[in-house]
Amino acid sequence: MEAIKPEKLFCSEMGKRAIIAHYHRTDWPYQVVKTGTELSLGSRSVQFIETRMLHWPDSMFSYLKEDGILFSNDAFGQHIATEERFDDELEAGKAINAAEHFYATTLTLLSPLVQKLLKTMEKMELDLRLIAPDHGIIWRQQQDEILEGYRRWSQQEQHPEAIIVYDTKWKSTEMMAKAIAQGIEEENVPARLMSLKECHRGDIMQRLLTASTIVLGSATINNAIMPSLASFLMYMKGLKPRKKIGAAFGSYGWGGEAVKQLNTMMDEMKIKRIDDGLRIKYVPHEEQLKECVEYGRHIGRATKADK
Numbered sequence: 001m002e003a004i005k006p007e008k009l010f011c012s013e014m015g016k017r018a019i020i021a022h023y024h025r026t027d028w029p030y031q032v033v034k035t036g037t038e039l040s041l042g043s044r045s046v047q048f049i050e051t052r053m054l055h056w057p058d059s060m061f062s063y064l065k066e067d068g069i070l071f072s073n074d075a076f077g078q079h080i081a082t083e084e085r086f087d088d089e090l091e092a093g094k095a096i097n098a099a100e101h102f103y104a105t106t107l108t109l110l111s112p113l114v115q116k117l118l119k120t121m122e123k124m125e126l127d128l129r130l131i132a133p134d135h136g137i138i139w140r141q142q143q144d145e146i147l148e149g150y151r152r153w154s155q156q157e158q159h160p161e162a163i164i165v166y167d168t169k170w171k172s173t174e175m176m177a178k179a180i181a182q183g184i185e186e187e188n189v190p191a192r193l194m195s196l197k198e199c200h201r202g203d204i205m206q207r208l209l210t211a212s213t214i215v216l217g218s219a220t221i222n223n224a225i226m227p228s229l230a231s232f233l234m235y236m237k238g239l240k241p242r243k244k245i246g247a248a249f250g251s252y253g254w255g256g257e258a259v260k261q262l263n264t265m266m267d268e269m270k271i272k273r274i275d276d277g278l279r280i281k282y283v284p285h286e287e288q289l290k291e292c293v294e295y296g297r298h299i300g301r302a303t304k305a306d307k
């Protein structure tokens, strides 16, 4: 600011408050704008549309009417590092995939606001020749696809698929996870094993954005679930995924509290639990693995029955 010395600094009221909270400068030339404000730049004009909480309080779209460019702030963005500038310069599907990851890890909890925003945009009948988010690539070919993606993701549309998120110390819970996955697939429902030792929590949330079923597995350690599960579930809870069904399992030695704790956490997240879960003492033997397969089939059937 000291170097540029702008004549005016256009921002929303919330933007002004945020800038002051960061830089503590009340003397900068703020010019507060809001939805509907139009700013003439000579041969061009900018229209502002406030998009509060998408995903910061000060978020705002700026629309350059004459060129059909929507500077969309965080919306429609991606966490992607690439030399390319435009969606069509990336290999097919890569930009949408990155946008889906961004949505799953940043916007899921704000889905009701996204739905409202999409309606507002529809009413405004914007000519969207370019959508330029703050971070990520610019959409110049796949505008319809990204808007359709936001419609589906914000409505949390899902398909029958079970994501098995688990951790294990000595592999008994993993043996259970694999047998449960087998049972789910025997019911012709896709099952994806996601070990917390191998998968990033963001990647799990992306898969969970469109999958109907979450199956949580943990060994009991010190009367509790494993720390990796606790960390993942805290993250997941914040993102507020909706319309899920769930189940829990785990190996234990004596008290076996983990499954009960997983159940409680699912209840807190309003996940519709299939039942009270499956626990096996120490290492599962052949008959118990069959029980796990049967439990998987039960989850598969519940997944198919869930509407």
Ligand SMILES: Cc1cc2nc3c(=O)[nH]c(=O)nc-3n(C[C@H](O)[C@H](O)[C@H](O)COP(=O)(O)O)c2cc1C
Residues within 6 Å of the ligand: 167, 168, 169, 170, 171, 172, 173, 174, 218, 219, 220, 221, 222, 223, 224, 251, 252, 253, 254, 255, 256, 257, 281, 282, 283
């Ligand atoms: C450090 C440690 C603490 C444990 N604490 C408990 C416990 O509080 N309650 C329990 O039921 N089992 C406890 N166990 C036993 C494990 O739950 C049991 O060995 C289980 O089979 C491990 O499953 P895994 O092979 O999937 O890691 C503990 C094991 C370890 C290594």
